[in-house]
Amino acid sequence: MATEKAETDRVPVTLALSTINYLERLVRQGTHGTSVPGVARTLIEEGIRLAIKDGLLAIRDNGKAS
Numbered sequence: 221m222a223t224e225k226a227e228t229d230r231v232p233v234t235l236a237l238s239t240i241n242y243l244e245r246l247v248r249q250g251t252h253g254t255s256v257p258g259v260a261r262t263l264i265e266e267g268i269r270l271a272i273k274d275g276l277l278a279i280r281d282n283g284k285a286s
Contacts, residue, residue: 233260 235243243256253259271277 235260 240256243259246252246259247254247256252262268277272279
């Protein structure tokens with residue numbers, strides 16, 4: 221596990237009500253976080269890492285600063 225906190229930023233997202241309901245159920249289970257934003261963040265970050273690991277996403281340097 222990382223010993224340093226990653227730099228973060230907030231971004232707005234729009235989710236279907238059914239997705240929010242599912243996230244609320246996961247909060248009650250306590251397996252992925254203690255709040256809807258926390259659960260969403262965990263699932264998004266895990267999904268991105270897994271997609272990179274599986275070769276479904278690649279980080280390309282297009283020369284533009286973000």
